[in-house]
Amino acid sequence: MSVEPNDEIRDPVLQRAIAELQRPVTLDAEVERRALDRIRAGAGSGRRFQRLAWLGAALAAGIAFLLVGHPPAPKNPPMVSGTRPVLIRLAAPASRVAVVGDFNDWDPAATPLRRAGDGATWTVELHLKPGRYHYTFLIDGRRWAGDPDGPRAVESDFGAPVSVLTVS
């Protein structure tokens, strides 16, 4: 920055101050070397800051994955090793039937049954690993029905009839 002479300033003290400010500043060589060393050191801390920024971004990405990145669980994969085919059937007058249970997260939309040729029988084939499963049928989207061919679960906790299925 430079200060132009100002003819309107008559005060000699002010004029000397202005002249002093306009004088070029010269640094001592040792002071200049120390200043440059400090600047270089500052560049090193910048690299550390950059590393921390990357680490912070990676942490944020990991946390975001934990919060929102869960892929939906498969409902009933068509064929997984170690599974056995199980035929589920229900004879009932209905316009649509679904089965819900431990094998499809109790999701009414996951496993609809198909109407057989006789018009009154509904079937679906599941592929299940060995274990004991609880299930029930949803008829026409509003009525629950246990499986008349399956044992009734002793663990029926919520009022609706629940059946059990054992796969060996």
Added chain:
Amino acid sequence: MRAGWMVLLFLTVGGQARAQDHRLTDRLDPATAAAVQRVVDSAAHEGLPTEPLIQKALEGGTLGAPGDRIVYAVGALHGQLGRARAALGGRASEADLTAAAGALRAGLPPDALQRLQSLRGDRPLVVPIAVLTDLVADGVPPDEATRSVLDLAREGRPDEAFMALREGRGAPSGPEPGGRPPLRPAADPPVDR
């Protein structure tokens, strides 16, 4: 820098154990999901299977049960899984523990499960325990059901023999793998939702 990645790994792995199961948060109200998640976390900390607990909560959600009833049922199952593990030991599979929890709930004593386990050796217990449970649920006295199942186990019979025992007792067989169960009209009137 290496320490930074270790921190990231710790947060990621540790966070998985504490993360809420999205199925609970998606299907249950927030208070119920949080209460169920606490039970699930406790089970995980104890080394118990957690999936049966989540399925029980989802069952309640789908069947329209109130939140407190869902939490109660999940808590009860947690206790049954703990008693099943105490009976069968820490090496029991998740499937065996889940079946054993159902047996205990049906009123079978833990020592019946232990005797069955000692007779079966390393073979899975799911089918014998399930048949035992179904027989008791169908009205067979526990002592008689236990004696019949233990006899088959003592003879080293396969799973099919246990299933046949259940059918021979008149209990419904349920869907059979690859089989064609007899068709009957619904025995019980469906329950209105």
